Amino acid sequence: MEECIFCKIVKGEMPAEIVYQDEEVLAFKDINPEAPVHILVIPRLHFSALKELEDSHQELIGHIFMVIKKVAREQNVEESGYRVVLNCGPDSGQIVHHMHFHIIGGRPLGPGLANKKA
Ligand code: 5GP
Ligand code: ZN
Numbered sequence: 001m002e003e004c005i006f007c008k009i010v011k012g013e014m015p016a017e018i019v020y021q022d023e024e025v026l027a028f029k030d031i032n033p034e035a036p037v038h039i040l041v042i043p044r045l046h047f048s049a050l051k052e053l054e055d056s057h058q059e060l061i062g063h064i065f066m067v068i069k070k071v072a073r074e075q076n077v078e079e080s081g082y083r084v085v086l087n088c089g090p091d092s093g094q095i096v097h098h099m100h101f102h103i104i105g106g107r108p109l110g111p112g113l114a115n116k117k118a
Contacts (some may be wrong), residue, residue, distance in 0.1 A: 004097065006046075016066070020074070025043055039075065040100045040104040041068055041071065045060070048097040055117055064101065072105070
């Protein structure tokens with residue numbers, strides 16, 4: 001856990017452009033944005049990935065989605081549209097092993113999700 005970069009952002013040990021925070025959740029700009037709006041929303045609590053979630057975390061996940069909605073509105077993409085992405089595990093390309101949701105928008109993202117056919 002000590003080496004988790006997102007835990008370091010949570011603890012204030014690493015800088016980030018934070019756009020929203022509360023007791024449970026943090027949202028900050030992606031360091032390598034793929035669109036004009038690219039925000040990461042994370043729980044302060046460390047999970048490596050969605051597969052670690054338990055029944056007791058349902059409220060937290062519900063709260064995260066309310067935060068996603070709020071951040072999307074504040075970033076002015078609520079009407080133009082945006083994509084919410086959660087990568088889980090090797091085939092997804094997940095590189096940071098602290099569960100996070102991407103909010104991506106501010107330009108047309110095109111159809112499809114995975115860019116390539118099965
Ligand atoms: P993943 O592929 O794991 O879903 O995406 C991880 C995301 O975290 C990537 O889009 C990457 O640009 C972003 N990222 C990696 N390290 C940092 C960092 O130190 N600060 C910020 N703000 N974003 C990061
Ligand atoms: Zn972490």
